[in-house]
Amino acid sequence: MDIGDNLKHFELKSTTGQTVSTYHLSDKSALLIVVTCNHCPTAQAYWPRIVSLAKQYEEDNLGVLAINGNDASQKPMDSFPEMQRLVSQYHVPFPYLRDESQEIIKQLGAERTPEVFLFNARRELVYRGAIDDAWENEATVMRVYLEDAIEFALDGLEIDYPEIPSVGCSIKWKS
Template identity: 45%
Template sequence: MANIRIGDNAIPFNLPGVDGRKYLLSDYDDREAVAVIFTCNHCPYARAWEDRLVQIQADYAGRGVQLIAINSNDASKYPDDSFEKMKERAEEKGFNFPYLHDEDQEVARAYGAERTPEVFLFDADGILRYHGTVDDNYEDPEAVREAYLRDAIEAVLEGREPATAETAPVGCTIKWK
């Protein structure tokens, strides 16, 4: 289970992005909500949700919401998750959010992330308001009945608690060194 719980503060980080920039969580202190999403290139679950994450970022950017994707997988065991392959994947999929590399896995360990993808949604004060999966159907976007992340974002933007604050993350395990 995650190290940080609903109501806890976000854990700061400073990680390189596929665009050559360094990213700090504090770069987004002016946002209404920030979703930190542990993901990777090779996991079929992570891949299945990528287009939906791009759409969520597009839909909510104008309302002060920022998604941040972090890959913490061991690229020596999973070459598809190398920094070079991350750059290729971000370009290929048109990521409209930072895609960061947690090479030493310190950020994933600090958060207690275990799966790809695994979502941590923070409000404007950096308080964890939602933790879990993106929605209830990774296979078929048309069959989604529970859009957990979208619902949680709406709740945070409206200043209320999400109806569902925690779900079980669905995906591959993070590949530890």
């Protein structure tokens, strides 16, 4: 998916057992989709930051979805029950969805976990890639790419750097 492309609506099962549709988030001023997982050390390091960002921008009408599309037969930590455990562990306030078919993460063009996709109010992709510049230690972060992009998107402004390569683990594709 390229910058400026429109999000195709989809629905996936969340860790609550309910199906979540992007149509349910059509009233949001911007939509953040985080392609992530449980097993990857980089993804694990970012979970608290993603939860914090979601809470920080909730009043600004930012919608957030996390999607795990990894093949759980390769990485059992990415199974649905383990996803449910992670939601409880980190008190995740947004839907964590399972993309069993891997169709949605393929549509997005995701390559790594975590990798973020930010859509404006018209559901055009305005930013994709990295969350910040220091996954290993939040205290050493110098550039908050995603947070800056969210601010610009919520203000209806063009983002200066719409793509920053993400750092993390490769997606575990099904054979």
